[in-house]
Amino acid sequence: MGLNEHHYALTVRWTGNLGEGTAGYRAYSRDHDVEIPGLPTLQGSADPTFHGDRSRYNPEQLLLAALSQCHMLSFLHVAVKHGVVVTGYEDRAVGLMKLNRDGSGQFESVTLKPHVTIAGPGDAGLMSQLHHEAHQVCFIARSVNFPVLHEPSTTPEAA
16 A cells, blocks of 8 residues: 555444344334444444434434544645644534435535634635635545535634
8 A cells, every 4th residue: 555545444233223234214214333443332323313322323313423624634734835834623514415306315415614723814815725726635525526615714813
C-alpha cells in the first residue's frame, strides 16, 4: 500500500433478531453494533421513522457527522497553512433526505453551518477562502453525489 492509499475496515453486526428473524416487518429490531478494533462499540439503529431506536445512532446522522467532521478537520488544516489561529469551532449541520414513492430515498443536500472563533481580527474574504479550500480537500464531501453547502460565520476572540 502506497502513501496515496488508505484502507479502512469495520464490522457491522446486526443485534436485532428478536427470535423470529425477519419473519415480518415488525418482527425484528433494527439495532446493530459498529465495531472498529481498539475503539468503543458504536450502537446503531434505523431512524425512528423506520422503526429504529432513537437512543442509538442512525446511518443518516452518521453521514451528516462524517461530512461535518471532515470539513472541520480540513478547515483546521488549511487554517494552519494560512497562519490563521482557530480557537473554537462548532458546526450545527443539517441534512435533507427525501423519500421516493418506491421506498428508496437519498440525501438532497447537506448544509454545514460552522461557527469559527479565531485569534485576532477576522478577514471575511480569507475565512470564505479557507472554507472553500477545506471543501475542496474534504474526502467525504468529494465522495458524495449531493451538494454540500456552507453557511459559515466567524467571531474574533475577545481580547
